[in-house]
Amino acid sequence: MGRTRQGSREARGAEAGAARARLGRPSVPREERRSNRVVTFLTDSELTTLQSVAAEDGSSLSAAIHRILAASLSRRQRR
Numbered sequence: 001m002g003r004t005r006q007g008s009r010e011a012r013g014a015e016a017g018a019a020r021a022r023l024g025r026p027s028v029p030r031e032e033r034r035s036n037r038v039v040t041f042l043t044d045s046e047l048t049t050l051q052s053v054a055a056e057d058g059s060s061l062s063a064a065i066h067r068i069l070a071a072s073l074s075r076r077q078r079r
Contacts, residue, residue, distance in 0.1 A: 053068070
């Protein structure tokens with residue numbers, strides 16, 4: 001009586017299996033991987049300022065902090 005439900009699941013499974021191999025983040029070269037963590041404490045005022053910067057940029061707080069830190073380190077290295 002036509003296609004069975006099991007047959008359609010198998011077809012979807014095969015298609016999904018092919019797509020699964022491509023899912024996930026692309027590899028990042030080892031020298032560009034961010035694997036180290038720094039913990040610091042902020043005043044309420046500092047946190048509010050950073051949150052405002054992130055909101056203005058439309059980015060996460062973490063991304064905004066990383067951008068600020070990277071820019072500061074880059075300026076320091078140019079001296």
